[in-house]
Amino acid sequence: MIVKADEITKQFLRKRENSNVFYAVEKTTAEFRGGNLIMIYGQSGSGKSTWMNMLGGILQPSSGRVLYDRTELYAMDDDTLSKFRNQHIGMIPQGQTAIHSMNVRENILLPFSLYGKEISAETGERADRMLEEMGIADLSAVMPSELSGGELRRMAIARALIRQPEVIFADEPTGDLDDENTRTVLSILRRQADMGKLVMVVTHDREVAEFADLTYRMSGGRLCLEEPEQIV
Amino acid sequence: MFTRMIRGTLFRQWKKMIMIAFTIALGASLATAMLSVVLDVGDKVNQELKTYGANITVVPKSSSVLNDLYDMEGEGVGAYLREDELGKIKTIFWAFNIVDYAPFINVDASLPDGSPVTITGSWFNHHMELPTGEELDAGMNSLRSWWEIKDGKWIDEQAETDEKVAMIGSELAAREGLKAGDTMHLSGEAGEGDFLIVGVYEAGGEEDEHVYMQLNDAQELAGLDGCINSIEVSALTTPDNELAIKAAKDPGSLTVKQYETWYCTAYVSSICYQIQEVITDSVASPVRQVADSEGAILEKTKLLMVLITILSLIGAALGICNLVTASVMERSSEIGLMKAIGAQNGAVTGLVLTEIMLTAIVGGIFGFLAGIGFSQIIGHTVFNSAITIRPMVIPIVAVLVTIVTLAGSIPAIRMLLRLQPAEVLHGR
Ligand SMILES: Nc1ncnc2c1ncn2[C@@H]1O[C@H](COP(=O)(O)OP(=O)(O)O)[C@@H](O)[C@H]1O
Numbered sequence: 001m002i003v004k005a006d007e008i009t010k011q012f013l014r015k016r017e018n019s020n021v022f023y024a025v026e027k028t029t030a031e032f033r034g035g036n037l038i039m040i041y042g043q044s045g046s047g048k049s050t051w052m053n054m055l056g057g058i059l060q061p062s063s064g065r066v067l068y069d070r071t072e073l074y075a076m077d078d079d080t081l082s083k084f085r086n087q088h089i090g091m092i093p094q095g096q097t098a099i100h101s102m103n104v105r106e107n108i109l110l111p112f113s114l115y116g117k118e119i120s121a122e123t124g125e126r127a128d129r130m131l132e133e134m135g136i137a138d139l140s141a142v143m144p145s146e147l148s149g150g151e152l153r154r155m156a157i158a159r160a161l162i163r164q165p166e167v168i169f170a171d172e173p174t175g176d177l178d179d180e181n182t183r184t185v186l187s188i189l190r191r192q193a194d195m196g197k198l199v200m201v202v203t204h205d206r207e208v209a210e211f212a213d214l215t216y217r218m219s220g221g222r223l224c225l226e227e228p229e230q231i232v
Numbered sequence: 233m234f235t236r237m238i239r240g241t242l243f244r245q246w247k248k249m250i251m252i253a254f255t256i257a258l259g260a261s262l263a264t265a266m267l268s269v270v271l272d273v274g275d276k277v278n279q280e281l282k283t284y285g286a287n288i289t290v291v292p293k294s295s296s297v298l299n300d301l302y303d304m305e306g307e308g309v310g311a312y313l314r315e316d317e318l319g320k321i322k323t324i325f326w327a328f329n330i331v332d333y334a335p336f337i338n339v340d341a342s343l344p345d346g347s348p349v350t351i352t353g354s355w356f357n358h359h360m361e362l363p364t365g366e367e368l369d370a371g372m373n374s375l376r377s378w379w380e381i382k383d384g385k386w387i388d389e390q391a392e393t394d395e396k397v398a399m400i401g402s403e404l405a406a407r408e409g410l411k412a413g414d415t416m417h418l419s420g421e422a423g424e425g426d427f428l429i430v431g432v433y434e435a436g437g438e439e440d441e442h443v444y445m446q447l448n449d450a451q452e453l454a455g456l457d458g459c460i461n462s463i464e465v466s467a468l469t470t471p472d473n474e475l476a477i478k479a480a481k482d483p484g485s486l487t488v489k490q491y492e493t494w495y496c497t498a499y500v501s502s503i504c505y506q507i508q509e510v511i512t513d514s515v516a517s518p519v520r521q522v523a524d525s526e527g528a529i530l531e532k533t534k535l536l537m538v539l540i541t542i543l544s545l546i547g548a549a550l551g552i553c554n555l556v557t558a559s560v561m562e563r564s565s566e567i568g569l570m571k572a573i574g575a576q577n578g579a580v581t582g583l584v585l586t587e588i589m590l591t592a593i594v595g596g597i598f599g600f601l602a603g604i605g606f607s608q609i610i611g612h613t614v615f616n617s618a619i620t621i622r623p624m625v626i627p628i629v630a631v632l633v634t635i636v637t638l639a640g641s642i643p644a645i646r647m648l649l650r651l652q653p654a655e656v657l658h659g660r
């Protein structure tokens with residue numbers, strides 16, 4: 001899968017001296033291929049999340065197109081786009097996200113249950129394997145409110161991976177994790193890239209770089225490739 | 233899992249859900265109470281107002297003219313109405329508005345000691361089966377419901393007995409030393425007979441000196457078979473307006489169109505007019521005040537109740553609107569998350585609406601039950617009788633609750649649809 005940003009921009013309303021809008025993401029064109037772990041590095045407020053959300057299909061750009069192979073993301077109607085996200089995109093949003101009325105296993109299975117599907121035995125097994133892999137198998141029946149930050153993050157990753165999407169976005173996945181958890185999470189994502197998936201990790205944490213194939217820097221809404229010699 | 237999610241939300245937001253249910257219960261209870269009363273109140277007000285007696289009297293034309301000329305009580309002037317025409321009153325255009333009526337004949341008779349006594353023959357609980365299929369027990373029992381029975385009971389026309397029966401006024405009873413169960417001999421101009429006294433009444437007027445008996449018994453005493461002096465009619469009427477006043481003076485002065493409107497409206501004057509049409513040589517005239525107030529009270533009461541219902545439902549919708557919006561806002565990050573991982577708008581909306589509707593059903597049921605209670609309280613305090621809950625109330629209240637709940641949820645749903653996952657996800 002090739003994900004392409006074609007001259008996308010995002011502007012938000014904000015009172016300034018001379019204009020009412022400002023660009024969170026300036027006009028950017030970029031292309032990303034499966035099998036890579038892309039790191040987007042930048043300071044807080046530089047526009048990383050905005051960028052990632054636009055690519056991940058949950059934030060409409062102010063201009064430009066986002067293409068998944070030949071499919072133009074924001075040309076789809078809302079329901080089709082939702083379904084597309086559900087099937088092709090694994091989103092690990094910034095912060096701690098969970099449905100608090102469901103236990104860990106149910107949260108992980110959410111991408112399936114949203115479409116009212118019966119959870120097949122195979123899917124159930126995959127969820128259990130996922131729990132195992134993330135090291136939270138014993139928390140399967142626990143409610144999210146009882147989990148630590150690292151456990152919640154791993155749950156969110158499992159949730160993003162359960163449908164085996166081709167493209168995975170992780171917004172500050174290691175933000176509030178200790179060193180050991182950080183390594184676990186990053187190696188899981190690394191493995192996904194090795195399996196041919198496109199993984200994009202947004203972070204302000206330098207440590208991610210050693211797992212990345214490509215590193216971009218986001219600064220004031222401008223994206224630029226940081227180490228061109230690493231292009232695969 | 234869907235149900236699990238709903239249960240989870242209901243559980244976690246139980247305080248809000250209880251508030252929503254409570255709001256709906258309040259609205260539903262008022263709606264139930266008011267609707268039950270409004271639907272039942274026609275009959276209740278009828279019963280209530282029937283206790284004020286008749287609002288139309290019908291007398292023979294000649295006696296009416298004499299009345300007007302000489303301003304005297306025109307009894308026994310020589311003209312009579314025909315008993316066999318009585319049934320026709322229930323065939324006029326406004327037959328259904330005629331809730332009760334009774335014929336009267338006044339007869340002079342004497343007691344064994346020769347002292348004169350006035351006898352009135354009438355209906356008591358006269359059973360009628362009408363060509364329309366309607367059944368009616370008409371007569372004094374309801375037309376004179378304010379009479380106090382001092383001793384014994386009302387005459388029961390439907391009792392199977394050959395004995396001639398009578399009721400006597402309390403003053404006559406005291407003077408003659410008679411009581412219920414005694415037999416009294418009466419002689420009239422054309423006949424005489426023994427009458428069993430079944431009841432002693434106190435009317436609070438000159439009737440307390442009189443004797444009341446069944447129409448035919450009185451006619452026999454006087455030899456006036458098939459004759460009656462007057463008819464009292466209790467009819468449900470629409471308050472008069474200018475047209476009615478104009479028509480009451482002279483129906484002939486109306487245009488054809490006006491005439492039709494007037495004829496087809498239950499004004500007391502048009503009902504009188506229609507009675508005159510079916511009773512030969514009669515004059516029907518309204519007993520004003522009661523007739524006027526009767527329709528007015530009923531209409532105003534209904535209007536008031538409908539207004540209360542509408543206002544309470546609007547209030548409930550506004551309350552629900554606030555609560556549902558707050559509930560959605562509280563969960564906006566969860567909803568954003570669901571959308572981000574691919575939930576379609578329909579699914580999210582369905583989820584929220586299902587929760588709200590479940591809550592509404594619970595609230596609605598409690599409200600309905602409470603409303604039945606309220607309506608009984610209203611019935612007893614205002615109309616002095618129980619309110620019959622029409623089955624029709626259930627679907628109406630269900631529809632109202634649904635409409636109010638959905639209407640109240642509209643702003644929240646709109647917010648849901650506009651919600652951008654990226655904007656509510658954590659970090660924003
Ligand atoms: N919905 C929004 N409305 C207004 N401004 C926004 C919105 N989302 C982001 N911004 C602004 O855009 C800039 C970039 O935000 P973000 O992409 O979240 O930064 P990062 O993820 O790099 O910390 C910030 O200045 C932020 O305040």
Ligand SMILES: [Mg+2]
Pocket residue numbers: 045048049050094171659
């Ligand atoms: Mg961010």
